[in-house]
Amino acid sequence: MPLLVVGSIALDSVDTPQGSRDELLGGSAVYFSYAASYFTSVRLVGAVGEDWPVEHTRLLESRRIDTRGLQVVPGGATFRWRGKYMTNMNDRETLEVHLNVLGSFDPVLPDDFRRCPFVFLANGSPAIQLKVLDQCIGPRLVVADTMDLWIRSEHENLVEVLKRVDGLVLNDSEARLLTGEENLVLAGHKVREFGPKFVVIKKGEHGAMFFSEFETYVLPAFPTSTLVDPTGAGDTFAGGMMGYLAELDAFDADSLKRAMAYGILVASFTVEDFSLDRLRQIDRRDLDLRMDKYRRMLSFDA
Amino acid sequence: MPLLVVGSIALDSVDTPQGSRDELLGGSAVYFSYAASYFTSVRLVGAVGEDWPVEHTRLLESRRIDTRGLQVVPGGATFRWRGKYMTNMNDRETLEVHLNVLGSFDPVLPDDFRRCPFVFLANGSPAIQLKVLDQCIGPRLVVADTMDLWIRSEHENLVEVLKRVDGLVLNDSEARLLTGEENLVLAGHKVREFGPKFVVIKKGEHGAMFFSEFETYVLPAFPTSTLVDPTGAGDTFAGGMMGYLAELDAFDADSLKRAMAYGILVASFTVEDFSLDRLRQIDRRDLDLRMDKYRRMLSFDA
Numbered sequence: 001m002p003l004l005v006v007g008s009i010a011l012d013s014v015d016t017p018q019g020s021r022d023e024l025l026g027g028s029a030v031y032f033s034y035a036a037s038y039f040t041s042v043r044l045v046g047a048v049g050e051d052w053p054v055e056h057t058r059l060l061e062s063r064r065i066d067t068r069g070l071q072v073v074p075g076g077a078t079f080r081w082r083g084k085y086m087t088n089m090n091d092r093e094t095l096e097v098h099l100n101v102l103g104s105f106d107p108v109l110p111d112d113f114r115r116c117p118f119v120f121l122a123n124g125s126p127a128i129q130l131k132v133l134d135q136c137i138g139p140r141l142v143v144a145d146t147m148d149l150w151i152r153s154e155h156e157n158l159v160e161v162l163k164r165v166d167g168l169v170l171n172d173s174e175a176r177l178l179t180g181e182e183n184l185v186l187a188g189h190k191v192r193e194f195g196p197k198f199v200v201i202k203k204g205e206h207g208a209m210f211f212s213e214f215e216t217y218v219l220p221a222f223p224t225s226t227l228v229d230p231t232g233a234g235d236t237f238a239g240g241m242m243g244y245l246a247e248l249d250a251f252d253a254d255s256l257k258r259a260m261a262y263g264i265l266v267a268s269f270t271v272e273d274f275s276l277d278r279l280r281q282i283d284r285r286d287l288d289l290r291m292d293k294y295r296r297m298l299s300f301d302a
Numbered sequence: 303m304p305l306l307v308v309g310s311i312a313l314d315s316v317d318t319p320q321g322s323r324d325e326l327l328g329g330s331a332v333y334f335s336y337a338a339s340y341f342t343s344v345r346l347v348g349a350v351g352e353d354w355p356v357e358h359t360r361l362l363e364s365r366r367i368d369t370r371g372l373q374v375v376p377g378g379a380t381f382r383w384r385g386k387y388m389t390n391m392n393d394r395e396t397l398e399v400h401l402n403v404l405g406s407f408d409p410v411l412p413d414d415f416r417r418c419p420f421v422f423l424a425n426g427s428p429a430i431q432l433k434v435l436d437q438c439i440g441p442r443l444v445v446a447d448t449m450d451l452w453i454r455s456e457h458e459n460l461v462e463v464l465k466r467v468d469g470l471v472l473n474d475s476e477a478r479l480l481t482g483e484e485n486l487v488l489a490g491h492k493v494r495e496f497g498p499k500f501v502v503i504k505k506g507e508h509g510a511m512f513f514s515e516f517e518t519y520v521l522p523a524f525p526t527s528t529l530v531d532p533t534g535a536g537d538t539f540a541g542g543m544m545g546y547l548a549e550l551d552a553f554d555a556d557s558l559k560r561a562m563a564y565g566i567l568v569a570s571f572t573v574e575d576f577s578l579d580r581l582r583q584i585d586r587r588d589l590d591l592r593m594d595k596y597r598r599m600l601s602f603d604a
Contacts, residue, residue, distance in 0.1 A: 017484075087484055182319075182389055184507075185527040205486075206508040207522060217599040218522040220509060225487040257602045291604070297519040298600040300559045302593070 001140075002041045002066075003246040005032045005239075006107050006132045007122025009046040009070070013082040013096075014274065017089065018228045024275040025056050027079065028122035028145065031232035034276050035239025035266045036120075037063035038284050039247040043113045045069030045132075047105045049076035059276075068110050076101035089227055090204055109135045118246040120238060121165070123147050126157035133164050141251050143167035145238060151178050162194035166251075169238050171202045184209060185216060198256065200241070202234050210260055215253060219260055222268035222294055229274045233267040236279070240266030240287075265290045303442075304343045304368075305548040307334050307541075308409050308434045309424025311348040311372070315384040315398075316576065319391065320530045326577040327358050329381065330424035330447065333534035336578050337541025337568045338422075339365035340586050341549040345415045347371030347434075349403045351378035361578075370412050378403035391529055392506055411437045420548040422540060423467070425449050428459035435466050443553050445469035447540060453480050464496035468553075471540050473504045486511060487518060500558065502543070504536050512562055517555060521562055524570035524596055531576045535569040538581070542568030542589075567592045 007029030013022045033042045041064040052072060060067055082096035107128055115137045121129040121144040129144055136142070144165045150158050151174060162168060168191060172184055179190040184201055188211035191199045198212040205227075207220040241263035245251050248259075265287055272278040309331030315324045335344045343366040350372060359369050384398035409430055417439045423431040423446035431446055438444070446467045452460050453476060464470060470493060474486055481492035486503055490513035493501045500514040507529075509522040543565035547553050553561075567589055574580040 089484065182391065183527055183529055185525045189527075203508070206505070209525065216525055218509075218525050219600070220520045220522040223487045223511065223518055223520050225485055225491075227485055254602065261602060295602070295604065298521070300556065300563060300597070302597065 001117045001246045001249045002043055003036050003118040003120065003242055004043045004045070004109070004113055004116035004136075005029050005036070005120045005122055006045040006069075006109075006128070007032065007120075007124050007145075008079055008102055009048050010079045010081050012231060012275070013080070014229055014231055015084040016229050017085065017087055019274075021229075021274045025059070026081070026231060026275060028124070028235045030056075030060070031235035031270070031276070032120060032122050032239035032242075033060060033065045034063060034279055035236035035270070036243030036246070037065050038240070038266070038287060039243030039262070040064070040118075042066065042243070043069060043116055045107055045109060045113065047071040047073055047076075047101045049073055049078040049101045052078050059280075069108075069113055071101075071105075071108070073101040083231070085230065089230055092230075107132050107135070117141070117249075118242060119143070120242050121145065121161070122235065122238070126150050126154045126161045129161045130157060130164075133161070141166050141245065143169060143238070143242060145169045145234075146174065148174050148177055159194060162196060165196055167198045167200065168194075168196040169200045169202065169234075169241075171204070171234060175199075175201045188216070200260065202237060204230070204233070208237065208260055208264060210256065212253070212256075217257070219257075219264055219298075222265055222290060222297075224268050224272060226272045228272055230271050232275070233271050236270040237263040237267040239263070261291065261294060262287065265294060303419045303548045303551045304345055305338050305420040305422065305544055306345045306347070306411070306415055306418035306438075307331050307338070307422045307424055308347040308371075308411075308430070309334065309422075309426050309447075310381055310404055311350050312381045312383050314533060314577070315382070316531055316533055317386040318531050319387065319389055321576075323531075323576045327361070328383070328533060328577060330426070330537045332358075332362070333537035333572070333578070334422060334424050334541035334544075335362060335367045336365060336581055337538035337572070338545030338548070339367050340542070340568070340589060341545030341564070342366070342420075344368065344545070345371060345418055347409055347411060347415065349373040349375055349378075349407045351375055351380040351403050354380050361582075371410075371415055373403075373407075373410070375403040385533070387532065391532055394532075409434050409437075419443070419551075420544060421445070422544050423447065423463070424537065424540070428452050428456045428463045431463050432459060432466075435463070443468050443547065445471060445540070445544060447471045447536075448476065450476050450479055461496060464498060467498055469500045469502065470496075470498040471502045471504065471536075471543075473506070473536060477501075477503045490518070502562065504539060506532070506535070510539065510562055510566060512558065514555070514558075519559070521559075521566055521600075524567055524592060524599075526570050526574060528574040530574055532573050534577070535573050538572040539565040539569040541565070563593065563596060564589065567596060
């Protein structure tokens with residue numbers, strides 16, 4: 001089944017203990033799309049400026065990513081983010097943000113994108129996420145991401161989004177901020193009370209937790225000794241998860257757990273190099289090989 | 303097989319977001335012993351003062367814990383620790399430490415303890431750990447714990463200990479301190495280079511990692527919504543792990559992984575109340591029930 005994603009498209013500059021890079025291909029919708037494209041065809045909606053390198057579009061199109069929803073804003077500049085990761089690679093500092101065309105982004109879905117059965121609202125303002133939802137016709141599964149900025153500044157719109165989505169993906173500090181609850185098990189279920197049938201809390205290098213009415217579980221990250229750049233890990237986690245569900249055209253409990261695992265594994269490759277560099281080297285077979293290792297790691301006899 | 307443990311015995315005062323308690327039964331060897339006693343008989347060596355409540359000894363003896371190695375120092379006072387947990391329950395501040403009899407503790411193993419096949423050197427100075435090793439005759443498996451204090455202040459003795467043990471258990475910040483390596487996968491293997499055949503890095507609420515020449519894996523903590531007091535979690539993790547290995551009289555790769563899981567589960571009960579209060583309510587069946595849940599949580603079809 002095709003998968004729609006709407007979100008940010010960026011040129012990132014990052015400084016990590018492993019090195020620095022400027023103007024890298026990035027953004028939540030880009031990372032998500034690339035990760036999902038191992039599993040299914042993707043329909044991408046987002047905005048870029050006139051400075052957008054056309055080879056980035058070509059790269060996306062070389063995958064199963066439909067870029068007809070990519071708005072190139074005349075006279076505009078692409079969203080830019082500059083950040084620095086601390087020695088522990090968990091904490092990061094945002095040094096510069098230039099919203100540029102993202103500041104006035106008005107998502108317009110091409111007609112044939114509107115009936116897309118699987119929908120992911122990548123990180124973006126809840127107001128924009130609502131505009132996307134208003135254009136979708138009969139989606140089977142809608143999942144959203146959010147961040148601290150929107151929890152603080154657009155709480156009312158975010159609550160409205162949460163009533164209208166099936167699932168929410170957010171990180172641990174965001175779950176605590178949204179619920180005021182320190183214990184992540186309690187926080188996860190409190191997020192569910194806002195509306196989503198399931199909630200995924202991303203814990204970075206510590207994996208991800210899943211919450212539904214009947215289930216609470218944790219899956220660890222895949223341990224990697226090669227940690228170069230964590231940017232995009234969360235977005236590729238979501239892309240792997242949603243891509244797998246769309247491929248399967250299912251979202252029962254078993255499928256969701258396998259989808260979480262695929263998300264974790266795509267993210268584990270993402271952090272091994274800058275931007276999409278590591279993902280560009282691997283194919284579905286590499287993911288499945290790592291999946292075998294991951295399943296063995298987590299299994300033991302009674 | 304019987305299991306020997308040498309370490310601290312304490313009266314703890316703790317302040318957590320869930321409440322405060324004074325003069326609780328605690329200490330690394332106490333937590334370890336109680337946890338291990340679900341699986342095997344334990345021989346405890348440690349020192350207390352004349353103020354030691356005899357009911358604590360009776361509690362330990364009501365389990366399979368041999369307390370003939372408990373030295374009651376005439377005129378001495380029991381080691382005391384007072385600490386405060388922050389809202390996140392991960393960070394804690396030590397408010398008071400009174401070493402008392404622990405300051406002059408000289409471990410003397412009763413004769414029939416010296417041939418104990420399984421040995422755990424709980425948290426204590428490397429000098430004391432070496433004295434214990436000198437008294438052990440032909441142990442099959444020796445595992446040690448350590449902490450930041452000894453890594454900083456008794457590095458040479460610690461290096462000597464690491465040459466003489468089969469396994470080391472330490473937490474994430476200690477592994478980073480000992481190796482100067484931020485990435486835990488690299489840190490774990492660097493610790494192995496000091497001598498131990500296997501290394502376990504405890505990550506608190508995020509579970510534990512295992513490192514041997516052939517294996518690197520992580521197991522998550524069991525998610526619990528009841529977090530009252532984290533004191534003793536690490537020691538009961540080690541107690542569950544070593545107790546299970548001693549029960550099985552094995553330490554092959556498969557046994558070690560199941561032992562890690564048992565350690566994680568005993569610790570998950572420990573934190574649900576103060577001191578040993580939660581562990582006193584459960585039996586081996588409760589551990590095995592939680593083990594079933596844990597294994598289901600981590601398993602999914604390919």
